Amino acid sequence: MTDTITRRPQLGDWADLAALAELQDAALPRVLRWAGGSPFYADRFAGDPPDTRAGFERLPLTSKQDLRDNYPFGMRAVPNERVATYHESSGTAGMPTPSFYTDEDWLDLAERYARKWVGISATDTFLVRTPYALMVTGHLAQAAARSMGATVVPGDNRSLAMPYSRVLRVLHDLHVTLTWSMATETLLWAAAARAAGLRPDADFPHLRALFVGGDPLSDAKRARITELWGVPVVEEYGSTETGSLAGQCPHGRLHLWADRAIFEVYDPATGAIGRDGAGQLVVTPLYREAMPLLRYNLEDAVEVSYEPCACGWALPVVRVLGRSAFGHEVAGRTVTQSRLEDLVFGLPAEHEVLFWRARAEPEVLRVQIEVPPQHRAPACARLHDAVVAEFGVPVEVVGVEPGTLVPKEVLTGVHDVVKPRGLFGADEDWDKALLYY
Structure with missing residues (x-):
């Protein structure tokens, strides 16, 4: 039976960390029930599913290898007719890490991503410059932007049809106001703009923020990007398996969305698990029905703190070290x-x-x-x-x-993208038959 969710928590619904823990405790039994619908967790529960925080905390961690070992359907907890989308992570080295989402799951995903202190609205034109394909990142930004009424430009960054010269034209001619990309992408755009005789901080007057995630962003790199473009750089942290996990507040700190997920920190050296400190981030999404993940170890190196922040969000602060650690x-x-x-x-x-x-x-x-x-x-x-x-x-x-x-040609070149065909003229290159270029 499906548990009906009438409303998910919104920023401002809780006043302090104690009230935040109460929100988590209220949502936890439902996701534990959902998890029992998957072959993997049904076997792990062995007929005795937990329904309390104490029982939950006795569960072993779920690993990335567990997801790979149970590909394709062992982690899925709903029938196929309820699945809206299927995704795989980019970093699996040939070993698929499956992710399933229902339409209801996508409401949670979109809401979490849209929690930007630089708001998204119907007046925005939003360039999505991250992969679509099997990863969730491009679809996530598009769903969030459309939920707020924004115009989406699906730029992708894995397509020959979208070289940097075209990105630059779209940014300029369509009066793009918001973008979503890796941080390094914005440096490439700046170089492409200069190669075209444009000034990043002056010739794109409609741009008002750069949303970034997916690669390391040091303080100095953020400052340089801000200086180049003259707009805020707003950081996002998440994964294909979980969606958005943290967003940046107006004071520049990354906050974990702990009203929508339970977060723990695992020390691989000692095996200790706590709610803060340094270690690997462990995540339990609370509104994920198609493929619940209980105590999922992302294996990202982080530092988590519950010190108060001037933004007043009453959410833990995370410093994501990732591979850069x-x-x-x-x-x-x-x-x-x-x-x-x-x-x-x-x-x-x-x-x-x-x-x-x-x-x-x-x-x-x-x-x-x-x-x-x-x-x-x-x-x-x-x-x-x-x-x-x-x-x-x-x-x-x-x-x-x-x-x-x-190379300059990477920044200024235009690719000849053609559709596959079989018939060529006598003076044409038929080595392009049947293939996209």
Whole structure:
């Protein structure tokens, strides 16, 4: 039997953390019942399903491998006629991680994503520049934007039909007001704008915010993007398996949507599980019926705190470290991407450094930065000294010509995208038969 949900919690429905816990406790028995509908959890419950917080906390964690081992239908808890969409995560290395959602599940997904302090409204034109395909990210932003009445431009970022030159044209000509992409995408747009003779902070007057997620965003990188475009950069955190899990408040902190999910922190070194501290994020969505996940370990490295925030949301704060928390050894020291990126984007803006790469070798860190010739010597010297001061490792910083790491033709080119066909003229290239290019 389906439990009818008449209303999901909204920001402002609870006054403090105690009231937040009461909201979780009220919703938990329902999702535990839902979970019993899947073969995986029915077997795990062994005829004795929990119905309280105490029983829930005795359950073992659900792993990504559990999802893969139970592909395709072992995690599904509703009949196929109730499933609205099916998705798979992008990071499975050839091993499918399935996700099912009902129409009702999508109401929760869209509401969580739409919790932006820079609001989404019917007057907005929203460019979605993340994958559609099997991942949830593009569909999620589109559903949220349409639920608020906004005009959606489905830009995708895995399609040859949407090169950077076309992204730039759409941003400019359609008066796009909001965008959704990885943070690094916005740097590529800025470079494409400059290549086209446009100024990111002046020639896109309708743009009012950049929504970003999916790749590391250091404080210095965020500041550089904000400076380039002259609008707020609003961060989002989530996954295909769960949808949006956290959003940024007006004070720049990421808050976990703990009215819609229960969050725990797992220490893989000790096996301890608590509600805060450093470790791996464990998630139990409370409004997910098609494929309930109980104590699902996302394996993302995080730091969770319940310290009050000036925004007044009464929600835990999360610092997502993810893969950026891990580093490579150089001369006996650990170098992390997050800190290295902070140093790169800590260079003065007038040095015009947007793109970089680094290789951690056993005895030396090799860094390349794209930088114009007139700024090359000071930029390289400054970054060299900053890396030595931060990590204490031997480092070689080399400035390369702009266009070396991100070729200009990538920013300005237009792809010849054709439909498949079988009949060609005598002077045409029939190697393109049947294939999309």
